[in-house]
Amino acid sequence: MAEATQQASIDVARIRDDFPILSRKVYGKPLVYLDNAATSQKPRQVISALTEYYEGYNANVHRGVHALSMESTERFEQARKKVADFIKADTAESIIWTRNTTEGINLVAKTWAQEHIKAGDEIVLTMMEHHSNLVPWQKVAQDTGAVLRFLPLADDGTLDLDDVDSIINPRTKLLAMVHTSNSLGTINPVKELAARARAVGAGVLIDGAQGVPHMPVDVNDLDCDFLAFSGHKMLGPTGIGVLYVKRDVLEKMEPFLRGGEMVLEVWYDRASWNELPMRFEAGTPNIADAIGLGAAIDYLEAIGMDNVREHEMRLTARALNGLQEIEELDLFGPRDVNKRGDIVLIHSSEVHPHDMGTFLDREGIAIRTGHHCNMPLMRLLGVPATVRASFYLYNTEEEIDVLLDALKRALRYFAP
Numbered sequence: 001m002a003e004a005t006q007q008a009s010i011d012v013a014r015i016r017d018d019f020p021i022l023s024r025k026v027y028g029k030p031l032v033y034l035d036n037a038a039t040s041q042k043p044r045q046v047i048s049a050l051t052e053y054y055e056g057y058n059a060n061v062h063r064g065v066h067a068l069s070m071e072s073t074e075r076f077e078q079a080r081k082k083v084a085d086f087i088k089a090d091t092a093e094s095i096i097w098t099r100n101t102t103e104g105i106n107l108v109a110k111t112w113a114q115e116h117i118k119a120g121d122e123i124v125l126t127m128m129e130h131h132s133n134l135v136p137w138q139k140v141a142q143d144t145g146a147v148l149r150f151l152p153l154a155d156d157g158t159l160d161l162d163d164v165d166s167i168i169n170p171r172t173k174l175l176a177m178v179h180t181s182n183s184l185g186t187i188n189p190v191k192e193l194a195a196r197a198r199a200v201g202a203g204v205l206i207d208g209a210q211g212v213p214h215m216p217v218d219v220n221d222l223d224c225d226f227l228a229f230s231g232h233k234m235l236g237p238t239g240i241g242v243l244y245v246k247r248d249v250l251e252k253m254e255p256f257l258r259g260g261e262m263v264l265e266v267w268y269d270r271a272s273w274n275e276l277p278m279r280f281e282a283g284t285p286n287i288a289d290a291i292g293l294g295a296a297i298d299y300l301e302a303i304g305m306d307n308v309r310e311h312e313m314r315l316t317a318r319a320l321n322g323l324q325e326i327e328e329l330d331l332f333g334p335r336d337v338n339k340r341g342d343i344v345l346i347h348s349s350e351v352h353p354h355d356m357g358t359f360l361d362r363e364g365i366a367i368r369t370g371h372h373c374n375m376p377l378m379r380l381l382g383v384p385a386t387v388r389a390s391f392y393l394y395n396t397e398e399e400i401d402v403l404l405d406a407l408k409r410a411l412r413y414f415a416p
């Protein structure tokens with residue numbers, strides 16, 4: 001795959017060969033990895049990029065005049081450029097390295113929000129936010145006296161936009177919302193809602209944790225100020241994430257953490273700030289994993305994000321068709337695959353999700369059970385916990401069938 005060019009559709013068998021972990025067995029059964037919303041597996045190309053860095057040119061960035069440092073700086077900054085191109089950002093200066101989506105959102109909450117949000121202002125979220133895009137705004141509201149407002153859900157798991165004009169109003173200072181829900185799978189109309197927020201002068205933050213890894217995303221088309229996502233969910237290493245910030249917004253933001261790297265000049269009593277984006281990257285950054293994420297982006301670009309999306313729609317349609325036929329299961333989220341990503345969420349009143357998860361695990365199938373960092377949403381759905389399966393470019397239609405078959409057997413096994 002290293003030299004792969006854009007293909008018309010996905011060659012899954014060839015892709016799977018690039019992922020060493022996919023050939024392992026679990027309890028003697030072939031691994032069926034369907035927990036991609038939690039984290040994705042890594043292709044050999046990403047693993048090699050990490051080894052090559054540590055074996056070949058490990059050195060700190062931006063500081064040294066020696067060859068290794070210059071090489072690591074070049075590769076590190078190339079990775080930043082790859083990220084910028086991947087989300088169609090105008091400049092790599094808009095790309096701030098973080099640890100993950102959560103840190104990116106907290107960065108905005110601790111900097112931009114503290115400056116722009118005052119008592120009585122409103123922050124608009126949706127009722128399907130991951131805790132990472134809810135709890136930081138609760139703190140901003142507590143600190144500033146701002147009010148949190150929520151776009152509600154319709155029965156099919158999409159947003160109910162009947163009252164959108166009263167919820168997004170001139171008091172709104174920020175719309176912070178998830179692109180693809182990590183529980184319902186719903187793909188939200190972020191572009192349309194961003195335009196409404198803009199019309200009342202509000203800022204727009206998108207939680208791209210489940211969007212960016214699975215479909216083409218263009219920050220200029222969405223017209224968002226902030227987009228946060230995690231490398232580990234898009235074939236990259238853990239510990240590296242991205243916060244995109246629109247260039248003119250970033251220019252006016254106060255630094256987040258203070259120390260080395262982010263300064264231009266320092267006196268005993270004061271300091272001036274480095275240029276963008278280093279101003280927001282205090283201390284030694286996560287060099288190896290940023291380079292690893294660059295390799296992951298190369299990999300995804302070679303496949304083509306349209307092809308990734310198309311393949312996942314096929315898998316999701318197959319899963320939904322099969323699940324709909326299993327009477328004992330409740331299904332959540334929209335039925336139309338055009339309105340949803342690669343995630344299916346199920347619940348059975350007859351079998352506890354953890355029992356279901358354990359049964360599937362013994363079959364070699366990795367899925368997620370629990371509240372998926374969506375406790376308020378689970379309460380709204382009236383379920384304490386659910387079973388979630390989530391797909392990626394290396395999953396096959398056969399694996400969906402293995403899941404469906406195992407679910408049916410689990411239901412028979414645990415039948416009251």
Ligand code: PMP
Pocket residue numbers: 037038100101102103130132133178180181182207209210230373
């Ligand atoms: N938002 C969404 C929608 C997510 O699915 C996740 C990961 N489960 C996060 C935020 C947080 O991502 P991370 O743990 O990588 O910060």
